[in-house]
Every structure is written in structure tokens, then in C-alpha cells.
Amino acid sequence: MSEDTTALRGAADTVLSRLVGAEPGAARLREDQWRAVEALVAHGRRTLVVQRTGWGKSAVYFVATALLRERGAGPTVIISPLLALMRNQVEAAARAGIRAHTINSSNAEEWDGIQADVAAGEVDVLLVSPERLNNPDFRDQVLPKLASTTGLLVVDEAHCISDWGHDFRPDYRRLRTMLSDLPPGVPVLATTATANARVTADVAEQLGTGLDGGEGAGALVLRGPLDRESLSLGVLGLPDAAHRLAWLADHLDSLPGSGIIYTLTVAAADEITAFLRQRGFAVASYSGRTENADRMAAEADLLANRVKALVATSALGMGFDKPDLGFVVHVGSPSSPIAYYQQVGRAGRGVDHAEVLLLPGQEDSAIWRYFASLAFPPEEQVRRTLDLLAAADRPLSVPALEARVDLRRSRLEIMLKVLDVDGAVRRVRGGWTATGQPWVYDTDRYAWVARQREAEQDAMREYASTTQCRMEFLRRQLDDEQAAPCGRCDNCIGARHPSEVSAAALEAARAALGRPGVEVEPRKMWPSGLDAAGIGLKGRIAPGEQAAPGRALGRLSDIGWGNRLRPLFADGAPDQPVPPAAVEAVVQVLADWAKGPGGWASGAPDAPERPVGVVAMASRRHGTLVQSLAARIADVGRMPLLGTIGYAGGEGPGAVPRSNSAQRVRVLHEAFQLSPELAGALSDSPGPVLLVDDVTDTGWTLAMGARLLRRAGAAAVFPLVLAIQA
Structure with missing residues (x-):
């Protein structure tokens, strides 16, 4: 290691020590963390990091930010998908002396002040929700300035870029514009914990971190093993919903620490929360319908262990960071092993042991089918939308389009974002307009994605019934070449949780559900x-x-x-x-x-x-x-x-x-x-x-x-x- 590299490594470990609250120099970056930091800071390279949840991906971009800022670089811009993640990241940055702010849908009244602080050089890290990238004012006025002054661009949860993945978000495709506007030599870091080989390759391509000698060749791709040594996985097949609620009432107290109970629907989250509260448990519901202030309060209560669990939908997903989270229980199976791996990865980040348990339900398949019905619309509906926009003499708002297009608002909005990314439409003040550019409905790709969803559902059924190692099963679903039996799950060492429930709890559960x-x-x-x-x-x-x-x-x-x-x-x-x-x-x-x-x-x-x-x-x-x-x-x-x-x-x-x-x-x-x-x-x-x-x-x-x-x-x-x- 050269003298300059040695000094850089020492400075990086010093920042890490501040970040984790250790004595100066007491903490040390993992080897792949250091390789990523070195690539970004010393060489200005584009780097894609695919590492397990809890590996420390945020440490890479905070350490790199501090070092780049010391060298006079502009602020780091982090594209971050969830408010929970943003709040955690702002708090983590402050521990390292990094001034971080966020622009998202919940703090619109602060945007002007934050943008002024960025212009004055008083912000080290700006966290931006992907939806902001396609807001006309932000896209046309703020984004170009950010791109020209950014010292490091970070794309967190980068699997959202890929529509081959389980959580595709079309707003992420707007990153193409920002990437193309970055000055030469500005480093880019993309991170995710939930990408199989196909998604990894697609994300690399989207970010310009090509793997095959094309544009962006020479980028560093760091993909590590996905085992989580603290997690003990298990499945309990119980007869019906009443038995699942009764099991929670009887055994929730025996699960370590505090944790998350995931459900597939808002209704189930509300039902389980009400039942457990009646049984004397301190729990809170958390879903897409939860008001922002209530979400923040629930997160704070879980972080402080004032509640035994949050009963949550996937709204509490990527980025929520509680190192001592002791358990994750799913009442109902997610439709994808990758989504399941991501959610269970909330547990056991900073403790030696965490319990992960799946309680599958008879309603799971019906719920999967419902969410699958919200996929990209048929071609005739897309063409009708394009024709309406082309014929209009002014921009059409989403409500105006609703009266003419047979699509729910959420599905219509997603379709418009995809068409925007493809160049067929453009969002402007007052609504949407057609660009007149040719557009082809990619039937083969959409059909392939639908087949992948069905294959993922089959894999989740197999996960619930397999007699092989469960962690090895999940790792193979994510194309982890180092997958091997974990020696910790119920199939490796035997069941750790009884399936029996008490008569009193079962009677109460039946009464609540009935x-x-x-x-x-x-x-x-x-x-x-x-x-x-x-x-x-x-x-x-x-x-x-x-x-x-x-x-x-x-x-x-x-x-x-x-x-x-x-x-x-x-x-x-x-x-x-x-x-x-x-x-x-x-x-x-x-x-x-x-x-x-x-x-x-x-x-x-x-x-x-x-x-x-x-x-x-x-x-x-x-x-x-x-x-x-x-x-x-x-x-x-x-x-x-x-x-x-x-x-x-x-x-x-x-x-x-x-x-x-x-x-x-x-x-x-x-x-x-x-x-x-x-x-x-x-x-x-x-x-x-x-x-x-x-x-x-x-x-x-x-x-x-x-x-x-x-x-x-x-x-x-x-x-x-x-x-x-x-």
C-alpha cells in the first residue's frame, strides 16, 4: 500500500469511527468497504455494491462523502426511496459530523431553504426521493444545478432501477438524465442488497457501469456472499388465521427484543394490531395509509424499544435501520424470495441472534394475484393514452386522463412515468404532453416479467415447504454462488418454535376475527x-x-x-x-x-x-x-x-x-x-x-x-x- 493510500485508509477509518461512535481509529472498514471508498475517492470510479443487508453500505458513502468534501468536492446527492431510510440516514450522518438534509414529499415547506443552503456550500449530503427527479420544476431548475456541482452521486436501493426486479420504480430511470449531466470524473455509487445476477447486470447497464467493455467499462462491481449469520429462519404452517393470531398472542413475548410483524395488506395489519393490543401487547400499525407523523412516532417507538413490534406492510421496507432488531415475523408470504430476503434483513444487524419466522396463509395466493393485476397495462390502453395526449391542445392532468382512460390513478401514473422514461410523453406544468417520438410496446419483455413473477411465487411456495436449508434456498434465489447450508434454520437444526396455541388465545383470536x-x-x-x-x-x-x-x-x-x-x-x-x-x-x-x-x-x-x-x-x-x-x-x-x-x-x-x-x-x-x-x-x-x-x-x-x-x-x-x- 503506497504512502498516499495508507493515509487515505487511515482517514477513512477515522471517519468510520466517528460514524459508529467509537474512539478515533478504533473502527476499521471491511476490505470491500475500503475497496469501494478507494475507488470513489482516489479514482473517481463508478461502483456497484451488491452486499447483504447490514453489511454497511451506508458507511461507504458517508465515509467517501467526508473524504471528498475535505478535498473540496461538491455535496453528495443520495437518491433514496423511503422516508424511513432518509430519517435514519440524516441521523447517522450527524454522528459523523456530516451535514445532511432531505428533499421529499413530507417537507415541501423546507425546500427553498435547503436549496439555498446547498448553493451556499452548507450541505454535505442531500437526500432526494426518486419521485422528485420527475417533478417539472425540480427536473428543469434544480436538477441541472445539482448535477453540475455534485461531488458524489449515490443510488441507494438500486435494484429499483430494474424492471426485471421485484420492486421496479420508473422514477429511478430519471437517473439517466442526471448521470449524463455529471461532469467527467464524478464518482457514482450504486448499492443494493436484493439483486440476483440478472438484476445486477441490468442495474449496471442502466447506471453506465457496464460489465462487458462498453461505455463505463472499468467500473468496480463488488458482490459479496449474502449469508446473514445472525438470522435463524423458520416456517410454521398453522391451520388458519385464528391459529396464527393465537400463536402471536402466546409466543410474541418469547421472541427476542423488539421486532417487526409483516403483513400483506393494510387490513391485516390493522386487524393484528387491534388483536394484540387487546391481549396487552404494546404494538403499532404501520402502512401506506399511516399518516406521516404517526409513522415517525411508530419508528421512534420501535427504535427506543417502547413497543414490542410494529405490525407493518411493505411500507416499512428498504432502509429502516435498527441494529438490535430481534425478530421479523411474516403473517402471510411475500410473493418473491428476493422481497422476503430484503424484509427479513431488517433483523439481526447488530446482535448475534435474531429470529425470522414465516406463517404462510391460505389467502396469500389471492393477494398475490391482486397485486399482479396492477402490472403494466395492455397495449390498447397505452395507445389510447398516447392518442389522447397527442390530440390535446394543452397538457392533460391525470384527473383529466382518468375520465378518458380505464385505469386506476396509481396504475395510470406508473404507466405515464414509464412512457416518460421511454421518451413518448413528458411531464410539464399542468399535466402531461405527448412528445411525438415513436414508441413500441415491448410485449415480450412485459410477458417475461409476468412469467418471472409467477416463478417467484412458486419459489415462495417451495420455500415454505422445502426440507432443505432455508437460508441456502434464499441465497440461491439471489444467485449467490457461495450459498451453503447455514446450520441455523429449522431445517438444519430442527424446529425452535412450538406450533401449539392455548385454548384461551385461540378462542380470543376466533372472536376477534369473527x-x-x-x-x-x-x-x-x-x-x-x-x-x-x-x-x-x-x-x-x-x-x-x-x-x-x-x-x-x-x-x-x-x-x-x-x-x-x-x-x-x-x-x-x-x-x-x-x-x-x-x-x-x-x-x-x-x-x-x-x-x-x-x-x-x-x-x-x-x-x-x-x-x-x-x-x-x-x-x-x-x-x-x-x-x-x-x-x-x-x-x-x-x-x-x-x-x-x-x-x-x-x-x-x-x-x-x-x-x-x-x-x-x-x-x-x-x-x-x-x-x-x-x-x-x-x-x-x-x-x-x-x-x-x-x-x-x-x-x-x-x-x-x-x-x-x-x-x-x-x-x-x-x-x-x-x-x-x-
Whole structure:
């Protein structure tokens, strides 16, 4: 090692010691960490680091930042995907004396001040969410300045660049622009823990860190073994959801330290959180629906061990850093071994032993299919969007496009971002425009990605049932050539956790999961953009035409009633009378609803009048189910069955889009009618009515039915459905 290299190594270890809170020079970079730092600082090379979770990838870019700043380089820009990661990174940087700030969706009021500090040289590290890269103002005004002054560009969780991977995010493709604008010699670091060989090669290509002698040849690619010696993996196959909840209640206290309980859906996270709290556990729910302030509080509580666990969806994923996290339990299998490896990697970073346990569920495959349905849209929908943008005389906003394109907003936005990356559209102030550049629908690639998703699902089923080493299985899924039996998992040394549950816990779990009733929020605003479809509805739905808050027996995505109701609505399921158990549960829902706050039997001074009758919604697929449910409710409640809201013209609207609200309202507008008999009954007895349907998704069928009933004289409309789709 030359004198200059020796001095650089010593300076690097000094920064690392500050970062980890050790005495000066007491900490020392691992060999591959040092190789990455040396490549970035001494040689200005582009480096791709694929190393296991907890290996210390953030130490590489913080150490490199400190050394580069000492040499007069500009600030480091870190493209970082999650707010949890950003908050952890800002705190870690401060420990090393590195001034770090973040620009993301949660701190818009600070952006101007932060950008001024960057211009004044008072920021060492700027963390930017990938979504900012395609914000028109940021892209056109801020990004070019950043690119020209950046001393180091870091792409964290770089597997998001690749649509061959499990967590592709089109916003990451905007990095091409920033990379092309970087001055010569500016180092680039890409890091990830969850990339197989195919994704690694694709990420390298996207970043210009070519592996085959092309542009960017000579870049350093550091790929290490993916074993996590602190993790003990296991699988418990339990009979049903009640047994899984009971197992948590009986055994959560025996798991080391505090940890994370992952679920596949928001509904499951809320159910498990409520149940465990009832059983006396300090837990908190964490999902994409959790408010930002509540997320921060939950993260802080877990970091300080004030809670035993966060019950989380994948919203708590990449980058959350708690070195002493003692366990990760999955209630339900992720659809990908790579995603699973990433999530279990939250545990055991700074402790010798952490427990990792998978509790697969019967609902897993159905949930996988739902998320798979959100893949890149068919070509005809993409072409229609391009045609609309090309024909428009001004930029079209996403709401304006929703009224013309049969796609949910989230799916429409992702499609537009992909088209933007491909050069076919461009985001500008006011919306989106077509560029006129030719665009080809890559059918083969999208089909290949879909097949890969199916293969990943099969691999997760195999992981749950294999008798071979589980860590070796995961490592081979990530193309780790050094994969070998770990000697720690349940298949290597035997099961460490009993599958038995106590009778008391099982009874409580069954009661919690069997407790029916979920509120159905009524629609109060018309979707924007309806005028483009020739429908004169906008703004707030008139109070005299709105539905009241309603009730559902359960959500199809939950692990309680969802598991019981899902077979009724599965593809190919016969249309049949409502099962007796569901009728009993609906009666309980009605009783609780009537006596609860705002219910007609609550005794409150402003309580509504008791419903005077029952009305059913027409249903082409589940007509027998809906009619039998309405009849049973009328019979039990001793109310008349007033009739059915039928289809206008008798045929109905045909296939109703299950996509965005504007499309659904466009199709449902004037699709229903009241028979003279039903209209007459409402006129004769203008009290409240129960409106019965099978399932609600967007809520617009109920809104349209309630509007008709209110206009015909119903004093209030209380929707009652078997299931909520979400």
C-alpha cells in the first residue's frame, strides 16, 4: 500500500469511527468497504455494491462523502426511496459530523431553504426521493444545478432501477438524465442488497457501469456472499388465521427484543394490531395509509424499544435501520424470495441472534394475484393514452386522463412515468404532453416479467415447504454462488418454535376475527374530469343526494371475514343464496350499527329514524346472493322488501370498469332506474332505507343507487354490503 493510500485508509477509518461512535481509529472498514471508498475517492470510479443487508453500505458513502468534501468536492446527492431510510440516514450522518438534509414529499415547506443552503456550500449530503427527479420544476431548475456541482452521486436501493426486479420504480430511470449531466470524473455509487445476477447486470447497464467493455467499462462491481449469520429462519404452517393470531398472542413475548410483524395488506395489519393490543401487547400499525407523523412516532417507538413490534406492510421496507432488531415475523408470504430476503434483513444487524419466522396463509395466493393485476397495462390502453395526449391542445392532468382512460390513478401514473422514461410523453406544468417520438410496446419483455413473477411465487411456495436449508434456498434465489447450508434454520437444526396455541388465545383470536362489521365511507365528491366525458356533475354531491355511512360484513383483504367471503366472489363461483353464517353475522352488524353512535336505536337526540324498508341493488353476477340477503334482512328486521334498483333498459351498463372513479361514474351515470312500484313505495313512506349489495369497490354503485333513492323521497340511505373489495 503506497504512502498516499495508507493515509487515505487511515482517514477513512477515522471517519468510520466517528460514524459508529467509537474512539478515533478504533473502527476499521471491511476490505470491500475500503475497496469501494478507494475507488470513489482516489479514482473517481463508478461502483456497484451488491452486499447483504447490514453489511454497511451506508458507511461507504458517508465515509467517501467526508473524504471528498475535505478535498473540496461538491455535496453528495443520495437518491433514496423511503422516508424511513432518509430519517435514519440524516441521523447517522450527524454522528459523523456530516451535514445532511432531505428533499421529499413530507417537507415541501423546507425546500427553498435547503436549496439555498446547498448553493451556499452548507450541505454535505442531500437526500432526494426518486419521485422528485420527475417533478417539472425540480427536473428543469434544480436538477441541472445539482448535477453540475455534485461531488458524489449515490443510488441507494438500486435494484429499483430494474424492471426485471421485484420492486421496479420508473422514477429511478430519471437517473439517466442526471448521470449524463455529471461532469467527467464524478464518482457514482450504486448499492443494493436484493439483486440476483440478472438484476445486477441490468442495474449496471442502466447506471453506465457496464460489465462487458462498453461505455463505463472499468467500473468496480463488488458482490459479496449474502449469508446473514445472525438470522435463524423458520416456517410454521398453522391451520388458519385464528391459529396464527393465537400463536402471536402466546409466543410474541418469547421472541427476542423488539421486532417487526409483516403483513400483506393494510387490513391485516390493522386487524393484528387491534388483536394484540387487546391481549396487552404494546404494538403499532404501520402502512401506506399511516399518516406521516404517526409513522415517525411508530419508528421512534420501535427504535427506543417502547413497543414490542410494529405490525407493518411493505411500507416499512428498504432502509429502516435498527441494529438490535430481534425478530421479523411474516403473517402471510411475500410473493418473491428476493422481497422476503430484503424484509427479513431488517433483523439481526447488530446482535448475534435474531429470529425470522414465516406463517404462510391460505389467502396469500389471492393477494398475490391482486397485486399482479396492477402490472403494466395492455397495449390498447397505452395507445389510447398516447392518442389522447397527442390530440390535446394543452397538457392533460391525470384527473383529466382518468375520465378518458380505464385505469386506476396509481396504475395510470406508473404507466405515464414509464412512457416518460421511454421518451413518448413528458411531464410539464399542468399535466402531461405527448412528445411525438415513436414508441413500441415491448410485449415480450412485459410477458417475461409476468412469467418471472409467477416463478417467484412458486419459489415462495417451495420455500415454505422445502426440507432443505432455508437460508441456502434464499441465497440461491439471489444467485449467490457461495450459498451453503447455514446450520441455523429449522431445517438444519430442527424446529425452535412450538406450533401449539392455548385454548384461551385461540378462542380470543376466533372472536376477534369473527367480529363482523366494517364502516363503508360514502362518496361525497364527484370525481374531477367528468365534463370531458359530457357529464355535468362536479364538486360536492348534494347533501340531499348522498348516502349515509354504511356497513360491510368484512374486507376481502382481511384475514377474518375476508377468508370466509372470498370464495363467494372468486372467479367461477356459482351465484347462490347467502350462507346462513353470513346472515347471522350481518344481523349482528345491523344490531351493533343501530345501537352505536349515530345509529337509529342509539337513543341520541339526533338519531335518524329507523329504516322503513329494504332495497336491493341489481347484480348480474350475484343476483341470487343479493336478493336472498335483502330478503333475509327484511324478514329478520320485520321490514318490507321495497324492491330492486334495476338496470335502465333492462340490460344494464355492460362491463363496469373497476378502475378509476371517473370511468366508473361515466359508465354508471343513468345506468340504473327505479320501478314505478319502488318509486311509489318511497313516495308513500319517505323514511330511511337500507340499500343492500354484494360487494363495494370504488363506492360509486352505492352512490348512484343512493342518489336515485334520495331523489325519489328516501329520507336517508344506509348502504349494507357483504364485502369491501379493498
